Amino acid sequence: MKNKLFTVAMGIALTATAISASAQKVYKEGIATISMNAMGQSIEAKNYFRTDSSAVAFNSGPAAIKVLTDAKGTYMAIMVDVPVASIKKAAIATPAEIEEQMSKMPVLDFKPGTETKVINGFNCKKVIATDPKTSKSYDIWVTNDVSLPVNSASKFYAKAGGFPIQYVTFQNGQSSEVTIKNIVEQKVPAGTFSVPADFDKISMDDLKSMGGGGN
Known part of the structure; x- marks a missing residue:
């Protein structure tokens, strides 16, 4: 297992689902399938959500x-589950660690674009997101077709x-593109x-020491 795996995990967790907006379809509980390219690896994750909690699950090699x-x-x-190595570990973040991770996330400025397109069945419009600290801009696509619980x-x-x-999701100075593939309403x-x-x-x-140290 590599430490970058856990960095990716935290990045996904912090931006797995985002906002509640006026929408045609309001989801309160279900599963969203997410695809992501992060640090040289492609990941498909399941985001289980309800109004009070979120769980993002994915596999990397033998590790769940x-x-x-x-x-x-x-x-x-x-949580890290590696059956072949008889490893079942759950790293619990302290309030200070959570605060530190959140403080590293950029505060983005948004400028609506004029382009529209359909992504995986969602009617989307382009928005340009800019990080004022780095002056880097990112094209993101948002929809008003759906709404998920605030997290x-x-x-x-x-x-x-x-x-x-x-x-885009951000972690330790790295940005990765995330795409919602589908959302299913279910218990x-x-x-x-x-x-x-x-x-x-x-x-x-x-947990970090399990990867042999480093980032």
């Missing part, structure tokens, strides 16, 4: 990763003018947002 967060942005856990990432796209379907399986009893609870530093 799940990132749990709450809607208030006060809880984060990264800890809301503030990053709250002023974008719609729910982001194709956008989330019991236990999705909790750490099973057979997982060892560890610190974030312990």
Whole structure:
């Protein structure tokens, strides 16, 4: 396992689902399928959500990763399950660690564009997002077709003018493109947002050391 895997995991968690806006379809509970290119690897993740919690699950090699967060942005856990190595670890972030991660996220400025297109069945409009600190700009695509529950990432796209379907996520100075492939309204399986009893609870530093140190 590489540390970049956990960096990607945290980046996904912080921007997995974004905003609530006036929309035709309002989802309160379900699963969103997300594709992402991050740090040289392609990832497809499942984002399980309801009004109070979010869980992002994906695989990398033999490892199954799940990132749990709450809607208030006060809880984060990264679960690592590697059956072939008999590893079941859950790293629980402290409030200070969560605050530090959130403070590193850029405050974006948004400028509506004129272009429109359909992405995976969603009617989208282009918005140019700019990071004032770096002057870097990113093309993102938002829709007013749907609305998902507000979560800890809301503030990053709250002023974008719609729910982001194709956008960027940021972590440790890196940006990655994320695309919502589909959203399904359904009951989330019991236990999705909790750490099973057979997982060892560890610190974030312990989790980083599993990758041999470094970033």
